[in-house]
Amino acid sequence: MPHRVEISVFVGMFVAVAGPGLLAARWRRPASFNDLDSWGLGSRSFGPYVSWFLLGGDLYTAYTFVALPALMYGVGAAGFYAVPFAIVGYPLGFVALTRLWSVAHVHGLVTPADFVRARFGSRGLALLVAVTGIVATMPYIALQLIGVEAVLTTLGVPGKWPLAIAFAVLAIFTYHSGLRAPALIAFVKDILLGYVVLAVLLTVGMTWNAWGGVFHSAELKFHTRGPLLPASGQLGYVSLALGSALAIFLYPHAITGVLAARNRETVRRTIATLPIYTAMLGLVALLGFTAIAWGVKPVGGDHNTVLPALLHGFLPEWLAGFAYAAIGVGALVPASVMSIATANLFARNIYREYLRPAASPAAELRVSKLASLAVKLGAAGFVLLLNPQFSVDLQLIGSVVILQTLPAVGLGLYTSWFHRRALVAGLLCGLATGVALLYQTPQLAPTGRVVRAHFGGSSWSLAHLGIHNGQSIYIGLIALAVNLVVTVGLTPVLRATGVPDGLDITWKHDYEADEGDPSVRRLSELVDGGPMNPVVYEQAVPRHGQPVPPSTVDYRIRR
């Protein structure tokens, strides 16, 4: 077998990680492990270090580390958009997510749709946000598998069964341990990844003027003035970076990671230091250029194998094995968090809201655990049965789609001015616009030939408007603009015609509350070392058609 050492290291690391994943359920285990908070949010008890590793593993997925070098290899400088994107998102998240953390802790909210339910008092809007979140996240899970598949292809492992095994491992430990499993595994993944990135960069950088040569060969390949963006690519670059930055923290899995933090300062400290990963990501992306310089050929023409093939060709076997393990383990962390996040959306905002309003916390947890299995089964089905390109297309749609929840979830943190019906209309219009424009976008070969007629990219050419300067703009932003115009335009109309507003059960100070404040419940028993009392599950959101005693929830009719 040609890749014996690499495969042994890969399999060995994988098994070594599965163990802690299963045992994670015991880690900081509260007295009761039978509600959604303890399973799906790690009892909301993670400190700065755990949060940092968890969110880092969650946001910087294995697929990203495989796909970005592939993108740089394929399109050059435009692929570097991930760096400004993953910088700009943080200052925005720094202020918005601390508010979300506070209001979620005061009201016991688990999902972004929970927040929308509490803020705008609309079940329908919450359902729409939940479904949007599920639709956007499912293909993202499938992509993680594609990242692992790229590694397996490079290793020459035949068939689909190793992928199925990897997924079974993921499913079992997530079902068993909830969010604690990816939190624990994230440590291993990051140590592996950091070590490998450092080793590779040193290997490349040892040669004199190595990077100069690397950039020069990129210049030769892409025929640009320096290995840079053409002037016509700037609008597309900046709009893609901005749109992605606005979308990143709207993803349910990002919000799950944030809500699991112990207090506001943990959220702030984690976000302030997370950009370290962006630097690592940028350097890994540049390995796509290294692959050009060193004449690496992707296996079977699949660009996703560029990075694994580079590692295989230029690292000692055992180190390449570590790198593959980092990618494989790196896929488990986000896939696990994503499946938990979507499962929570289903359990909270569909099952309990619509199917069984009287569900006990234990029943809600059971449904969520089963849903997490179903979600992963669905994602595995995507990859194993359908063309992988289908997942890539869906993920492209997914990022445009999730951005449409910005008015309700993101702006909702700052204002309750929007009318719930206007938000629903805006969201639907944004979704329709986004999908229509994506459908309109063909995929072009460098020669200008049309490779595929539809869903070929997320940049909408301005030529559609009769502006033939080669510029394009990110479709998500156009759809968001339509969404905002509809939402803002309809709100006064609905008010004027007397359509009743929803109930906002949140108060101004809820958005500033912190651990230790009297309004923040269920925390004293969760802090490390504190007494572990049974967690009392409180339902702050009034159920539909069920009167809530005024002593527990204060009502305020929005003007």
Added chain:
Amino acid sequence: MSRKRWYWLLVIPAVVPLLVPLYDRVDPTVYGFPFYYWGQLAFVALAMLTMTVVRVLTRRR
């Protein structure tokens, strides 16, 4: 209350990485890296520094 004005500092890392014409150039190169690449990587440090400063200045207590 006045502490809140420090949050405006966050506008810098939120906007500077989006000013493409500012960094879409080769010179100055550092260790073989065109400015386009090392400049954008340097914004990482800018963002972390700004957020840390804001975090410390707006801390409660």
